[in-house]
Amino acid sequence: MRVPLYQAKAELFRTLGHPARIRILELLSERDHAVHELLAAIELEASSLSQQLAVLRRTGLVRQQRIGGEVVYSIVVPATIDLLSAGRNVLRAVLADQDHLAEQLDPPPSPSTKGARRPATAPLTPRRKTRSA
Amino acid sequence: MRVPLYQAKAELFRTLGHPARIRILELLSERDHAVHELLAAIELEASSLSQQLAVLRRTGLVRQQRIGGEVVYSIVVPATIDLLSAGRNVLRAVLADQDHLAEQLDPPPSPSTKGARRPATAPLTPRRKTRSA
DNA sequence: TGACCAATTGCGCAACCTTTCAAGTCTGGC
């Protein structure tokens, strides 16, 4: 595979770019889980969960094995745990940086809901532009 | 919102889920770059590059500042470099794991054992068509 | 001031991802 390995890297990160998949990996970081256990821990429909598991399987991040009547998933590469951890670090730093910036601005807007740190300077949310169809 | 956390993490990873953005971050990991420098290093149209930079800016991973006649970008959070590094580690391990499996599949299929399961491991290869690379 | 250059933004189209419903496979128990 000599195609730009940027492609491969991007694909790896994109695989982690889904809340359910992140959560699955975090659960599997603690210990192996059967599908129905994951299902109980994550609010998701069975088929959706299965789809996400398939994505993780396809990129080689997790492995499945049948044990009796259930299918148990486990992490293939331990380094994955470090990757998740590194992600948390970056997220923490970015949010801290944004809060820091926020403090230098005028008093905050109407705080109807707290707990959400999203300074207008650089919201972590993607784009929400015109909606008209 | 009890758990916008996974959402935020997923967004962070998804931000890295694009070849151009990975490449940009890797270049910026070495040193600050002006936009035209990035443009020279990455095969991409100016407007596309600008859009990817905007994505990175929105998530707070990079910062822009005007210096003379050019705009210079730099990494905001140093931990980002570690994140990229962690990604490389995982990718390396996953690919190694797949190669390892591939070696065991060399002999042609002679299925006779009932308990044998299918490989269940697909290469990291994308099915998406690459229009240019 | 006005020409110019570096970057960015708006927009339409095509490709892509996620969710959901329906149907299928595999195991163990009756």
Add this chain to the structure above:
DNA sequence: GCCAGACTTGAAAGGTTGCGCAATTGGTCA
């Protein structure tokens, strides 16, 4: 053998993303 439970797969709908072109903005320099 047949049924129920645990999972997976296939396909369609709906929303989102990325790319290239054209149009603009912001700033520098003659």
